[in-house]
Amino acid sequence: MSALERARRLLDAPPPPHMPGQLAVDEPPTPPRHHPERRPHMNIRADIAHLLREGLSDREIAARLHTCAKTTVAPTRRALGLPAARSGPKPLSVEELFHARTEQAGDGHLRWTGWRNNRGVPGVRTHDGTTTAYRVAFRIRWGREPEGNVRPGCDYPECVAPEHVEDRPMRERYRALLDAVLSPTP
Ligand SMILES: [Zn+2]
Secondary structure: OOHHHHHHHHHHOOOOOOOOOOOOOOOOOOOOOOOOOOOOOOOOOHHHHHHHHHOOOHHHHHHHHOOOHHHHHHHHHHHHOOOOOOOOOOOOOHHHHHHHOEEEOOOOOEEEOOOEOOOOOEEEEEOOEEEEHHHHHHHHHHOOOOOOOOEEOOOOOOOOOOOOEEOHHHHHHHHHHHHHHHOOOO
């Protein structure tokens, strides 16, 4: 072994332990080794982790990625140590938008206080586009899509009361009834 090699080994060797009785000066106590909280091993899906960091809720992520909020997204959130997403205000349904924009006008009539389209027709704007307040009123009352135009069937101008709006088949039925009532009996 060359002198150079010996010197190198001495340098690489760990320092000798303190001999008993020898004062250990300036030896800081070894800090306890940090043990991170043990978590069950799981594979973190990058797409879920990304959306979690974007602040989406477990449900939103599950819906978007076609996976389960409880068994997949929530455990990933815990594994990443992310807090639960705060649920923001729920977007209003078109019915809620409708009711927020009407006021009683007496005798069951409803006055529209909301937006109107460029022809002055009471309207509701949703993320899908626009529709008339009459159509929304019709769906509220009858639970189905109207056929043809929907217009108020009462004498209050532009009434949007769900009980007062009619679609085309309803108007035709009433007209037929009225004709039958008014026609002179032979
Ligand atoms: Zn009315």
